[in-house]
Amino acid sequence: MKRFSVFVVLLMVLQLILPFSTTVSAEENSDLLNYLALGDSLAAGMNENSEIGLGYADLIAKSYMDEQEGIQFNKGFSYPGYTTVNVLNDIVENVTKPIYDLNGQSEKTASIKQAIQEADLITLSVGANDILKYVTRSETGSITFDAAGVLKGVQEVSSNYDKIFKTIYSINPNVDIIVMGLYNPFPAIQDPVIQTQLNMLVTTINNSIKNIVETNKGIFSEVAQLIAADSKAYLPNPANIHLSEAGYKVVADKMMNDYLNSIIKEVEEMTPEEVLKEAPFQDTKNHWGKEYIDIAYTQGFMSGFQDGSFKPNANMTRAQVLSVISRAFELKATKPAPFKDISHYAQQTQNEIAAAYEAGLVLENDGYFNPQGNITRSQLALVLMRLSNALAGEEFEPKELAPFKDIENYAYETQAAITYLFDSGIVQGTSATTFSPQGNITRAQLAKILVLANSKE
Known part of the structure; x- marks a missing residue:
């Protein structure tokens, strides 16, 4: 882990899953987690009705807030339709946008570079829109692919992810970054050939992003199989590619579990026996x-x-x-x-x-x-x-x-x-x-x- 010591981040994550009975003062609770969500409509929390609600970012923030009120959260730089190019340009151009937290959009604003500089944790979900522009769905629900465009899109997504990581680290080399993987957005299509193509495409993109994320010391969360396991509950609207709140909850839990596992692994590598002593x-x-x-x-x-x-x-x-x-x-x-x-x-x-x-x-x-x-x-x-x-x-x-x-x-x-x-x-x-x-x-x-x-x- 980067920003916090592995011990401190471990304590932070444990607070997500183990309620503490004690009440701490402002002086004692000095480890406020500064959490910034970047990305597209998934990071913004768009649901199956195309409304902004509780997405995975909100649920991560809410689960921590419910226990300790120890988090500063902003998803104001997450925007429906965003591509990797949009995220990268926002950072390079240092855009200023309203802060959007669990209370909704605030009158206060923040510049993205300042938000990154202050962040302890960043989550990122972006890349689907880079590829979807090369995928056409007809009125009857059939899917066609621009193969050359898809290949180009995958290469651009990988390149832009690398640039995004390097740009973020140039601003805040100590921040932890968790990336949400892509999932099949059209599980309701009955054609098995199309489903095979979609799943292969998702796997290809995820493998490409995962390689870049892990090379840059980030954490990649595979969620495709989780969503596919109950697609009717998690993608209840066949005409909409966005998750339900239940789907976002599964994603939020997976991302934080991956974060916790990476912390535990690092702690075990450093002091495998000492950490467990009481x-x-x-x-x-x-x-x-x-x-x-x-x-x-x-x-x-x-x-x-x-x-x-x-x-x-x-x-x-x-x-x-x-x-x-x-x-x-x-x-x-x-x-x-x-x-x-x-x-x-x-x-x-x-x-x-x-x-x-x-x-x-x-x-x-x-x-x-x-x-x-x-x-x-x-x-x-x-x-x-x-x-x-x-x-x-x-x-x-x-x-x-x-x-x-x-x-x-x-x-x-x-x-x-x-x-x-x-x-x-x-x-x-x-x-x-x-x-x-x-x-x-x-x-x-x-x-x-x-x-x-x-x-x-």
């Missing part, structure tokens, strides 16, 4: 941060207390945070830290603070570290940006600062650090315009932030 803390069972805590515990950089608790809501001191970060990123010290106020700590803790100092995460500050002071959100941002700079070997320079009014009086390095966390998707604000830089960091929040940051190392 931390033994009684006070995290129903906590919003349980999954992050389980990962932090499994990977060995956070542990609990002797009484069997984790204390997820306890604030963390500077010494505790630097120790955890040193363990999480396996930082090593070659010499003691120059701090006068850490000598009473265990040698391991002193070494971990020294490793953080040696990596440039904290400054000398006249020989004092203030180990018992609670670390603030802005201070943690600084530490993590400095860590990222050290690992990357270059300084992070934001294109523009994060849109938080309450960081305007802070030093530029601190503003840049908060922007780094915001742009990386590691944290969001406590509101659209506030970051609460003086807020403390709890143990659960640190577990979550470090799981995200560690995955981006």
Whole structure:
């Protein structure tokens, strides 16, 4: 997976199928999924009556929204009749259109490049209209094919898909893209010869698109057989090629299952045993941060207390945070830290603070570290940006600062650090315009932030 760590996306998908009983605050639910649907009438949700309703994109968004209200959704760039050329041109020309979400068309607008840049997930269904122009259906229902045109169309679709992927990645190299495959739009035709030709055509186009999608690290969802399995329910109007809501539901489930399977596969390849381990803390069972805590515990950089608790809501001191970060990123010290106020700590803790100092995460500050002071959100941002700079070997320079009014009086390095966390998707604000830089960091929040940051190392 690209935009999120595989663990975070896994949690997102699990929320689609496993309802959580806890209620999370805006601060805690900082992993809003930004979902953009691109494509033709299927992405727009046109049904068997040629009306825009709930399509697969809406159902994907709705299933997540029903559980956590953790999604920003827009299908405003999906349009009936669109071809691969139209989708590509929209991106290249950076068109602006009204935002269309689960509440319908909004008065707000967005440019497509900005929408792509902000997206964590993009779904795409397009290509059928490129081919259908070479297929003629008579008034009696018979089908004729322009063979040369169909061949040309398949080649153009493949070429344009490749261009679409490359153009999207040039805007947002971290976005995940799921492509819906094509299906036989005329299952009601009784002629077996025509049905054979249609199914061969669908298979040919799908294989061609699938090859391009997977070459570009996207996810391709085969839906043709699913639709064919109950075509009367999923394509109930013989005169209309669009799916019913039941058909879109099958497609939505297939696309998200394919997404989940790709995530599970990647997780298994990375840490096949570790992901399944559950931390033994009684006070995290129903906590919003349980999954992050389980990962932090499994990977060995956070542990609990002797009484069997984790204390997820306890604030963390500077010494505790630097120790955890040193363990999480396996930082090593070659010499003691120059701090006068850490000598009473265990040698391991002193070494971990020294490793953080040696990596440039904290400054000398006249020989004092203030180990018992609670670390603030802005201070943690600084530490993590400095860590990222050290690992990357270059300084992070934001294109523009994060849109938080309450960081305007802070030093530029601190503003840049908060922007780094915001742009990386590691944290969001406590509101659209506030970051609460003086807020403390709890143990659960640190577990979550470090799981995200560690995955981006």
